[in-house]
Amino acid sequence: MNLRSSVDIITEWDIVAARQLGRNEAKEVGFGTVDQARITTAISELARNIYLYAGKGKIEIRQITDGNLRGLLVIASDKGPGIVDVRKVMEDGYTTSGGLGAGLPGVRRLMDDFKIETVLGEGTTISASKLLR
Amino acid sequence: MNISVELHTLGELHVKGIIGGEIDAFTAPILREKLKEITLQDNMHVELNLMDVSYMDSTGLGVFVGFYKSISAANGHMELTGLSSRLKRLFDITGLVEIMDIQETDKEVKKDETV
Amino acid sequence: MPQEFKRQYKEILEQYTQRQTELNLYEGQNFSRQLIQKNISPEEVISIHKASLEELMPDLPNDVWHSFDLLIEVMIRYGLALKEHQTLIKKQENFRMEMELASNVQQTLLKTKIPVMNDLDIGMISVPAKEMNGDYTHFLNDDTTIGIAVADVIGKGIPAALCMSMIKYGMDSLNGAETEPIVVLDVINRIVEKSVSDSMFISMFYGTYDTSNSKFTYASAGHEPPLFYSAKSNEFSELQAKGLLLGVIPNVKYEQHIISLDKDDFIVMMTDGVTECRSKAGFIDQNTVMDIIESVRDQSAQDMVEFVFHKLEELQEFEQRDDFTLVIFKKK
Numbered sequence: 001m002n003l004r005s006s007v008d009i010i011t012e013w014d015i016v017a018a019r020q021l022g023r024n025e026a027k028e029v030g031f032g033t034v035d036q037a038r039i040t041t042a043i044s045e046l047a048r049n050i051y052l053y054a055g056k057g058k059i060e061i062r063q064i065t066d067g068n069l070r071g072l073l074v075i076a077s078d079k080g081p082g083i084v085d086v087r088k089v090m091e092d093g094y095t096t097s098g099g100l101g102a103g104l105p106g107v108r109r110l111m112d113d114f115k116i117e118t119v120l121g122e123g124t125t126i127s128a129s130k131l132l133r
Numbered sequence: 134m135n136i137s138v139e140l141h142t143l144g145e146l147h148v149k150g151i152i153g154g155e156i157d158a159f160t161a162p163i164l165r166e167k168l169k170e171i172t173l174q175d176n177m178h179v180e181l182n183l184m185d186v187s188y189m190d191s192t193g194l195g196v197f198v199g200f201y202k203s204i205s206a207a208n209g210h211m212e213l214t215g216l217s218s219r220l221k222r223l224f225d226i227t228g229l230v231e232i233m234d235i236q237e238t239d240k241e242v243k244k245d246e247t248v
Numbered sequence: 249m250p251q252e253f254k255r256q257y258k259e260i261l262e263q264y265t266q267r268q269t270e271l272n273l274y275e276g277q278n279f280s281r282q283l284i285q286k287n288i289s290p291e292e293v294i295s296i297h298k299a300s301l302e303e304l305m306p307d308l309p310n311d312v313w314h315s316f317d318l319l320i321e322v323m324i325r326y327g328l329a330l331k332e333h334q335t336l337i338k339k340q341e342n343f344r345m346e347m348e349l350a351s352n353v354q355q356t357l358l359k360t361k362i363p364v365m366n367d368l369d370i371g372m373i374s375v376p377a378k379e380m381n382g383d384y385t386h387f388l389n390d391d392t393t394i395g396i397a398v399a400d401v402i403g404k405g406i407p408a409a410l411c412m413s414m415i416k417y418g419m420d421s422l423n424g425a426e427t428e429p430i431v432v433l434d435v436i437n438r439i440v441e442k443s444v445s446d447s448m449f450i451s452m453f454y455g456t457y458d459t460s461n462s463k464f465t466y467a468s469a470g471h472e473p474p475l476f477y478s479a480k481s482n483e484f485s486e487l488q489a490k491g492l493l494l495g496v497i498p499n500v501k502y503e504q505h506i507i508s509l510d511k512d513d514f515i516v517m518m519t520d521g522v523t524e525c526r527s528k529a530g531f532i533d534q535n536t537v538m539d540i541i542e543s544v545r546d547q548s549a550q551d552m553v554e555f556v557f558h559k560l561e562e563l564q565e566f567e568q569r570d571d572f573t574l575v576i577f578k579k580k
Contacts, residue, residue, distance in 0.1 A: 033298075033317055034292055037321045040321075041321075041324045109331055191402045191520060192402060194402065195402045195449065198449055202496070226451075226470060226473065228490060228493060229470070
């Protein structure tokens with residue numbers, strides 16, 4: 001069991017640490033290589049968003065169960081400026097970081113469940129989970 | 134799909150623009166943005182030289198109408214110079230020649246102006 | 249489902265590693281079509297490849313197996329890009345359908361009936377460059393008089409089309425066909441001037457033809473001058489009328505002129521989609537347009553406009569840049 005269940009995102013290196021934590025937890029839950037890669041990519045995206053737009057924040061990883069299914073929950077939280085137009089950042093083709101297929105729509109695709117809470121001037125919390133089927 | 138727009142500040146209230154190429158639906162937004170860079174003030178005089186404009190359609194005309202309206206609202210003056218006969222016809226037909234200050238190509242003036 | 253794909257893929261892979269024939273490769277390519285149809289992402293394909301290989305060649309060195317994990321990681325984004333691409337295509341299809349609907353609404357809204365008169369043969373064609381037409385043609389008529397409006401909104405597409413419905417409502421507010429052209433232009437100018445943005449404007453020609461005396465009264469708001477063909481002299485002339493574009497300033501003085509038509513004389517009204525035709529060699533000049541019209545002057549007005557359109561389409565190598573409208577009034 002990994003005692004550290006969260007990583008503070010302050011520098012770009014912390015993105016790698018968050019990925020590592022996510023991968024370890026995903027392996028432990030029993031996800032295969034492809035799903036591990038999906039989960040870590042989602043973590044990368046979320047951590048990168050914190051690093052680029054909020055300056056600092058936190059990635060938390062929790063093992064969850066839903067009925068008989070085991071899974072992983074990723075929570076990315078920051079006290080950054082918040083998102084002005086959530087609908088817009090969730091839109092395909094709209095990207096501020098210039099990457100194809102990346103950003104929050106990418107995270108939503110990589111995971112099963114996706115929730116976003118944002119308050120202007122206070123910060124953003126995004127939770128995304130994936131169950132092992 | 135090519136246009137060139139050069140703006141020269143000749144004095145505090147005097148700007149000269151030299152426009153060349155084609156002004157159509159594709160290039161008109163470029164021209165419009167460029168003209169927006171001019172800070173409009175009272176008694177401003179903006180001369181736009183169109184000597185090297187090879188083609189202009191109604192979208193291009195729209196840019197000049199828009200600029201004319203905003204500079205007039207700011208008590209300024211827009212002058213269009215160096216128009217070819219084809220371009221001049223466009224301003225004639227549309228009646229814009231009646232409200233705008235428009236000068237056709239004048240060979241002698243042309244020599245002096247293009248330094 | 250992936251199990252089934254894995255089985256098939258493994259078989260193809262096995263065949264190919266043994267024989268390396270073109271047929272094996274062809275099968276592989278066909279297989280990819282299935283994968284795409286079933287939305288199997290690139291990272292999954294690599295995972296299938298790795299799993300098949302594990303069964304076929306279990307003794308490969310560890311480095312090789314590790315390399316696949318890196319490849320899977322790399323391919324995740326390709327998978328995302330592909331999915332994004334697919335949804336964008338779907339979105340585009342929705343836009344296209346919406347445009348089609350809008351264009352139908354526009355056509356219904358702007359429908360105008362070509363009047364049938366004893367004295368006058370009327371032909372009309374209006375073809376948009378894109379889905380939405382920025383040209384506007386409207387007929388008004390009573391027993392003796394026909395009013396004709398030909399207008400061109402600057403620009404093309406949706407903004408132009410929206411702007412045009414304004415003219416339509418302006419026209420509807422008029423009292424019938426006998427309203428004087430200068431009054432019509434004045435009314436519409438006031439409406440447009442109040443409602444459009446700074447760089448938007450409309451050019452419009454308005455004329456009324458009185459069948460009782462064969463006189464055509466007209467005025468223009470910055471519109472392309474119509475051509476008048478006199479049968480007697482076999483010559484074209486422009487129907488000039490001074491007047492500023494609609495929507496630039498609120499108070500404009502328009503000029504009004506009157507011309508009499510004799511038998512077989514005709515008036516050609518058009519938008520700049522006609523006069524701004526460009527071919528590879530350059531502009532198609534007014535003389536060419538006149539020559540084309542003259543060559544069919546003995547035909548019915550409708551046949552004439554259609555012929556001119558097709559001829560100009562041909563000269564432009566079927567690349568229509570602007571909305572195209574042509575109306576002919578021909579005295580019988």
